[in-house]
Amino acid sequence: MLRIALLTVAAVAMSTGAQAGKCSNSSASGLGVTKDIAMFMSNKAVKDMIAKNGEKGVGKVTTTCDNTLISTTCISKQKSCK
Numbered sequence: 001m002l003r004i005a006l007l008t009v010a011a012v013a014m015s016t017g018a019q020a021g022k023c024s025n026s027s028a029s030g031l032g033v034t035k036d037i038a039m040f041m042s043n044k045a046v047k048d049m050i051a052k053n054g055e056k057g058v059g060k061v062t063t064t065c066d067n068t069l070i071s072t073t074c075i076s077k078q079k080s081c082k
Contacts, residue, residue, distance in 0.1 A: 023058065023081040026050050035065055035072045042076040055080040 028049050030041025043061055050057050058079045065074040 023079055024055075025077060026053075026055075026057075026080045027075055027077040029073060029075045031071055031073050033071055035067065035074070038065060038072040038074040039063055039076075042074040046076040046078055050078065050080040053080070055082055 026046055026049055028042055028045035030038045030043070030045055032038035032041055042063060046061060047057065058081050061076050061078045063074050063076045065072055
């Protein structure tokens, strides 16, 4: 019985690993004078990169921004799958 349980766990782990191989985490940055411009640029860049790779975005795009005196830099991330 224990042997069957271990084989089942191993099969599930291999199945999950194969599925994970078809997906990746994509990220892109954007630079702008204002936060709105930087967010737009980083969101557009990550979506364009995902499309160029022949993938589709999965879930929400998350964006973090860093303000300096001169400009704002944002990084957008999204999971993408083939």
